[in-house]
Amino acid sequence: MKLKNQITVVGSGYVGMSLAALLAKENKVIVLDIDSKRIDKINNNLSTIPDDYLTEYLLKNNLDISGTLSKENAYSDSEFIIIATPTDFSLTTNFFDTRTVDACVEDAIRYNNKALIIIKSTLPIGHTAKLRAKYNSERIIFSPEFLREGFSLYDNLYPSRIIISLESPLSKDFATILNNATLKKNVPTIFMPSSEAEAVKLFANTYLAMRVAFFNELDSYALVNNLNPRDIIDGVTLDPRINKGYCNPSFGYGGYCLPKDTKQLLSNFQMVPQDLIKSIVKSNNIRKDFIASQIVNKKARIVGIYRLAMKHGSENSKSSAILDIINSLIEKDIKVYIYEPDDSVKYTYDNIEYIDDFNKFVNLSDLIIANRNSPELNNFQNKVFTRDLYGEN
Numbered sequence: 001m002k003l004k005n006q007i008t009v010v011g012s013g014y015v016g017m018s019l020a021a022l023l024a025k026e027n028k029v030i031v032l033d034i035d036s037k038r039i040d041k042i043n044n045n046l047s048t049i050p051d052d053y054l055t056e057y058l059l060k061n062n063l064d065i066s067g068t069l070s071k072e073n074a075y076s077d078s079e080f081i082i083i084a085t086p087t088d089f090s091l092t093t094n095f096f097d098t099r100t101v102d103a104c105v106e107d108a109i110r111y112n113n114k115a116l117i118i119i120k121s122t123l124p125i126g127h128t129a130k131l132r133a134k135y136n137s138e139r140i141i142f143s144p145e146f147l148r149e150g151f152s153l154y155d156n157l158y159p160s161r162i163i164i165s166l167e168s169p170l171s172k173d174f175a176t177i178l179n180n181a182t183l184k185k186n187v188p189t190i191f192m193p194s195s196e197a198e199a200v201k202l203f204a205n206t207y208l209a210m211r212v213a214f215f216n217e218l219d220s221y222a223l224v225n226n227l228n229p230r231d232i233i234d235g236v237t238l239d240p241r242i243n244k245g246y247c248n249p250s251f252g253y254g255g256y257c258l259p260k261d262t263k264q265l266l267s268n269f270q271m272v273p274q275d276l277i278k279s280i281v282k283s284n285n286i287r288k289d290f291i292a293s294q295i296v297n298k299k300a301r302i303v304g305i306y307r308l309a310m311k312h313g314s315e316n317s318k319s320s321a322i323l324d325i326i327n328s329l330i331e332k333d334i335k336v337y338i339y340e341p342d343d344s345v346k347y348t349y350d351n352i353e354y355i356d357d358f359n360k361f362v363n364l365s366d367l368i369i370a371n372r373n374s375p376e377l378n379n380f381q382n383k384v385f386t387r388d389l390y391g392e393n
Contacts, residue, residue, distance in 0.1 A: 304365025
């Protein structure tokens, strides 16, 4: 009987947690995190992120997974070390803040002299190559993830593709481990240099942001000209070259990935002639300003904000378009209430009250703003403003 591979996953967010569950069916997985509450959840077979499929998967399968706060315990004996810590975009440097990734690589090198170190965190193009040069090591590679929030385990079990940078003999072994863990047959697996792999992630997310921006601008045109945007979108997306993905209008793209990845790609373009990438970033800001102006023009006495999370089934309000719209309404001295029962996504606002009672919220609000509509609002559509045409994220 083949001995299990020991794999360390650093970070238990939606990338790390889903990867840990994916790999723990056939391998021994240790999850390293700095949050003791998350480690307790992992050690009790609970998910650290909201994902119904992942929660069920953890309960129904006999997974070899454990969590630890100890770097030495996590790194020392593993054959593969996966780094899945966040890289936020810094407005100060106009680049990703890679300090947590860099520190994890340094720790992995210190505690383990043989393991393949796989970076899953999104990076600026060329960063993995810099790390390999710094440590004179081919053990450091990059492998992008392509996961939807709320469907992270599903997307790992049924991946669209597996991309791995080929700078180490162990890279193919890791590709085999990933392929063996999936439930999809014949997953396209591509090997390429790390900088190209980093570029794949940034260009893929920027293209998705471009689609969101395109259909949001289509919707803006329809609003200004009193046209039915759904009719136009249905007609446009029947073209098989276009299709329906990412065509449901919103107040603007947000979340963990699209805002920061588009800005990072734009930074990587500093020495390259371009206009489209810059326009994608700019378009999202224009859309949010336009939506705010539409709300102001309705001259509601009290505006109620229905939920802060970017989409249904999410605890993520990071860079959510609704946050910028709230700030615009505050600047116009409009009275605002927020209905958000999930404490994990709440922000502190001066002079804005959170209302946990839905009926009270509805009765107080002259106009209800919802980035994504909800069946909960069905009986109050006469006072709801949303651009959600299809009832989907």
